[in-house]
Amino acid sequence: MTAPRTPGRDVAVARGRRPGRSVGDDRESAILATAERLLQRRPFGEISVDELARGAGISRPTFYFYFPSKDAVLLTLLDRVTEEADAAACNVLDRLAEDPRSRWRELIARFHDTFGAHRAVVLACAEVRATNAEVRRLWARVLERWVQAVEAAVVAERRRGAAPDGLPARDLAIALNSMNERVWYATFAGDGPAIDERDVVDVLLELWLTCIYRTTDPARVG
Amino acid sequence: MTAPRTPGRDVAVARGRRPGRSVGDDRESAILATAERLLQRRPFGEISVDELARGAGISRPTFYFYFPSKDAVLLTLLDRVTEEADAAACNVLDRLAEDPRSRWRELIARFHDTFGAHRAVVLACAEVRATNAEVRRLWARVLERWVQAVEAAVVAERRRGAAPDGLPARDLAIALNSMNERVWYATFAGDGPAIDERDVVDVLLELWLTCIYRTTDPARVG
DNA sequence: GAGGTCAGTCAACACTGCGTCGACTGTAAT
DNA sequence: ATTACAGTCGACGCAGTGTTGACTGACCTC
Numbered sequence: 401m402t403a404p405r406t407p408g409r410d411v412a413v414a415r416g417r418r419p420g421r422s423v424g425d426d427r428e429s430a431i432l433a434t435a436e437r438l439l440q441r442r443p444f445g446e447i448s449v450d451e452l453a454r455g456a457g458i459s460r461p462t463f464y465f466y467f468p469s470k471d472a473v474l475l476t477l478l479d480r481v482t483e484e485a486d487a488a489a490c491n492v493l494d495r496l497a498e499d500p501r502s503r504w505r506e507l508i509a510r511f512h513d514t515f516g517a518h519r520a521v522v523l524a525c526a527e528v529r530a531t532n533a534e535v536r537r538l539w540a541r542v543l544e545r546w547v548q549a550v551e552a553a554v555v556a557e558r559r560r561g562a563a564p565d566g567l568p569a570r571d572l573a574i575a576l577n578s579m580n581e582r583v584w585y586a587t588f589a590g591d592g593p594a595i596d597e598r599d600v601v602d603v604l605l606e607l608w609l610t611c612i613y614r615t616t617d618p619a620r621v622g
Numbered sequence: 623m624t625a626p627r628t629p630g631r632d633v634a635v636a637r638g639r640r641p642g643r644s645v646g647d648d649r650e651s652a653i654l655a656t657a658e659r660l661l662q663r664r665p666f667g668e669i670s671v672d673e674l675a676r677g678a679g680i681s682r683p684t685f686y687f688y689f690p691s692k693d694a695v696l697l698t699l700l701d702r703v704t705e706e707a708d709a710a711a712c713n714v715l716d717r718l719a720e721d722p723r724s725r726w727r728e729l730i731a732r733f734h735d736t737f738g739a740h741r742a743v744v745l746a747c748a749e750v751r752a753t754n755a756e757v758r759r760l761w762a763r764v765l766e767r768w769v770q771a772v773e774a775a776v777v778a779e780r781r782r783g784a785a786p787d788g789l790p791a792r793d794l795a796i797a798l799n800s801m802n803e804r805v806w807y808a809t810f811a812g813d814g815p816a817i818d819e820r821d822v823v824d825v826l827l828e829l830w831l832t833c834i835y836r837t838t839d840p841a842r843v844g
Numbered sequence: 845g846a847g848g849t850c851a852g853t854c855a856a857c858a859c860t861g862c863g864t865c866g867a868c869t870g871t872a873a874t
Numbered sequence: 875a876t877t878a879c880a881g882t883c884g885a886c887g888c889a890g891t892g893t894t895g896a897c898t899g900a901c902c903t904c
Contacts (some may be wrong), residue, residue: 443753448889448890448891449890449892450890450891458852458854460854461853461854461855461856461894462852464891464893465852469891527752527753528752530748531749536814539814540813543814544815566832567825567828567829571821571825574808574815575805575826578804578805578808579800579801579805581804582800583797586796586800591758591762592758592765592766593765593796593799595793595796603797604797606789607789607794607833610836614832614837649881670861670862671861671862671863680881681882682861682862682883683863683882683883683884683885684881684882686864687882690863692862
């Protein structure tokens with residue numbers, strides 16, 4: 401579902417033929433690269449399958465040999481970005497008690513950097529999410545992971561007495577993640593009221609700390 | 623820009639002809655009603671101009687007599703909803719000092735009720751905002767008004783000593799409004815991690831109070 | 845080295861939805 | 875009666891999507 405369907409290569413691999421790189425691998429990469437390049441210039445909806453194909457040096461019908469649709473290309477791109485974000489954020493919350501403020505900042509900053517580096521893809525996904533159930537599902541799954549990670553961290557901080565009780569941890573985690581998502585979107589898209597890109601990490605950090613600890617300067621482990 | 627172009631009627635009115643309701647008024651309303659009705663069932667992108675026209679008892683070309691595009695219909699619908707929200711929220715922040723918690727709650731609850739009552743339109747706008755500059759502009763303008771109202775309220779609360787200093791009031795106002803928008807979207811759309819519709823007002827209220835006052839129980843006027 | 849298989853390719857087609865043009869009708873003011 | 879205009883729509887052109895069916899060339903197998 402998530403990965404692009406490349407029937408030919410799957411069959412080949414299954415039968416042990418063509419173990420090395422094939423023409424198809426290059427074409428597939430070329431399509432993905434073309435997509436990310438074109439997305440820097442203009443929105444996803446204004447890019448046609450034909451342009452994607454031409455950009456990769458193939459005809460439109462051939463495009464459909466590699467991807468079932470334009471959306472599937474974006475889905476693959478999104479998959480990579482979220483994997484990158486997951487990798488960057490991984491384990492950051494594990495040793496939260498040592499220095500809560502720095503850890504939370506690291507988490508937010510890493511997401512900011514990853515999304516910022518791939519803003520074209522992220523913005524395109526926000527655009528397509530509304531119309532494409534596949535993208536919606538993938539984003540929901542990814543978000544759910546992040547929500548659960550934050551929820552667990554909040555519960556742990558409360559248990560050790562660093563954070564006060566209050567809202568259900570899950571609701572808090574959903575709201576904070578939602579806030580980040582929308583704030584980053586506004587900042588990167590640049591339309592409507594937005595926080596300056598240079599300030600956004602610190603602003604979000606202050607709000608996270610305030611909501612979780614009710615102070616801007618949470619205590620270290622006692 | 624925002625209102626639908628109905629050239630015929632404007633001309634008529636300008637020359638003093640047809641002072642009463644014309645056929646055109648009915649058709650226009652019928653199109654809008656059809657749009658809002660169809661939106662309950664399925665997303666905006668899956669509704670064609672033809673359906674809108676048929677639903678209003680006219681042919682597709684005739685639709686274009688009333689609206690320049692499908693998006694313009696949604697724009698008109700959005701305009702009404704935001705006006706309703708503005709009206710509902712109007713003056714709520716004026717006498718904040720009397721009972722901050724209740725006032726903020728009223729503000730959030732009224733937005734919640736308005737958006738909830740027209741969730742189909744709101745969700746459709748979120749869908750189209752990505753591809754339609756007109757909708758984007760309108761939403762940005764509306765949001766800017768709300769951000770400024772909240773910013774002013776925060777400044778006032780700080781000035782009277784009820785709220786502590788901290789983040790720039792504008793950044794705070796942007797972040798809180800962004801949070802609400804995204805959280806409501808998730809709640810009403812029902813995909814991905816979301817806060818239960820019955821709890822969402824209270825969850826948002828707690829977070830607003832915490833972020834603005836660093837307490838859940840802000841003081842009344844001293 | 846003849847025949848088979850399969851990755852990879854694309855011209856041509858069918859389909860859907862958008863927006864426009866130009867011709868038409870009915871009503872009401874002059 | 876003529877003029878004017880709100881209101882209507884059949885028929886068109888256009889752009890983009892996704893599919894079909896036929897082709898090429900590499901390579902494997904006997």
